[in-house]
Amino acid sequence: MIHPLILIAVFLLSTVLGYFIIRTVPSLLHTPLMSGMNALSGVTIVGAIVATGAAFLAGDGVFSQIAGGLAIVLAAVNVFGGFGVTHRMLRMFDKKKK
Numbered sequence: 001m002i003h004p005l006i007l008i009a010v011f012l013l014s015t016v017l018g019y020f021i022i023r024t025v026p027s028l029l030h031t032p033l034m035s036g037m038n039a040l041s042g043v044t045i046v047g048a049i050v051a052t053g054a055a056f057l058a059g060d061g062v063f064s065q066i067a068g069g070l071a072i073v074l075a076a077v078n079v080f081g082g083f084g085v086t087h088r089m090l091r092m093f094d095k096k097k098k
Helices: 004-023 027-036 038-058 062-091
Strands: none
Touching: 038 062
């Protein structure tokens, strides 16, 4: 089993690294890149489902199952919100009807 302090260190390192990477992206590219990442967010849902199922089958306890269910819900909100942003962005480029 991986020590929890290592997991926290990886989380903090990835947070700081992600901040510095996103900070350098020009604002004109941010929305198209964000909408392109929706497919990868779908992989997050699959991973959350697999992890929750594994926790359920292993009998890891109610907390693991609740955390996995919460991860599924939050990943789904992220995917649907991203598609909403993409749809709104694409509507900006539609020709106006007269």
